[in-house]
Amino acid sequence: MKQFTKARTAKFVYLFIALIGIAAIQSCKKPSPDAEGGVGSAKLRLVNTSPDAGSSKIILEEEVGVTGSVGTGNASSYINAFAGEQQVTVQSGAGTVLARVSNQLDANSYYSFYLTGVSGSYSLFPVLDDVAAVSGKAKVRFVQTSSQLNSANLSAGSTSLFTAQPFKAITNSVEVAPGAYTFNLSNGVTAITLASSQSVTLTSGKNYTVFVSTQSVSGNNATLALNVVASN
Structure with missing residues (x-):
């Protein structure tokens, strides 16, 4: 009987430790920009105007949001982004960074980021839509x-x-x-x-x-x- 009690106690200890571990992992996960109770979200998209950038996409910090790839003369669909200061990066289809800019995003606002220029001198500028x-x-x-x-x-x-x-x-x-x-x-x-x-x-x-x-x-x-x- 005494050994059985120790076994049950050990099981409860292991279960408690496991639950703490799961909670810690969940707390480390970055919420989605449209999660309730967050700082609010903005929407943004990429507009590609460059002749030689090829099919490109926007990637936000920690890849919380990624637009679809778009070619010259086209715009991606809007994606959600956390409101606040955001670093917006444009990558080529091969993963090469073409341009990067930091910009303040206001909650409930829509932004287009225009990729301009040619190889070696790409630039990215935001427009409040x-x-x-x-x-x-x-x-x-x-x-x-x-x-x-x-x-x-x-x-x-x-x-x-x-x-x-x-x-x-x-x-x-x-x-x-x-x-x-x-x-x-x-x-x-x-x-x-x-x-x-x-x-x-x-x-x-x-x-x-x-x-x-x-x-x-x-x-x-x-x-x-x-x-x-x-x-x-």
């Missing part, structure tokens, strides 16, 4: 993401929207009537048309960003394209 919808209207803004273009104009058909925008300029949103539009990019100095988007149908209550992607670079000449992505 406009997601506030307007009933009966669409909203359009312009992000000038071509380092090969010092000044850029953007028009919708024959209607001028933004003029003389330098590299990394982020315009305010303008309201437009829903419908089909073709956007045109022109040189802010010479007014020569450099690229046109495909016809895009803008929907009421939706917000859109028009951005420049560089398709190729040869010496001082670059082939540019206009791309349109929704923010809400």
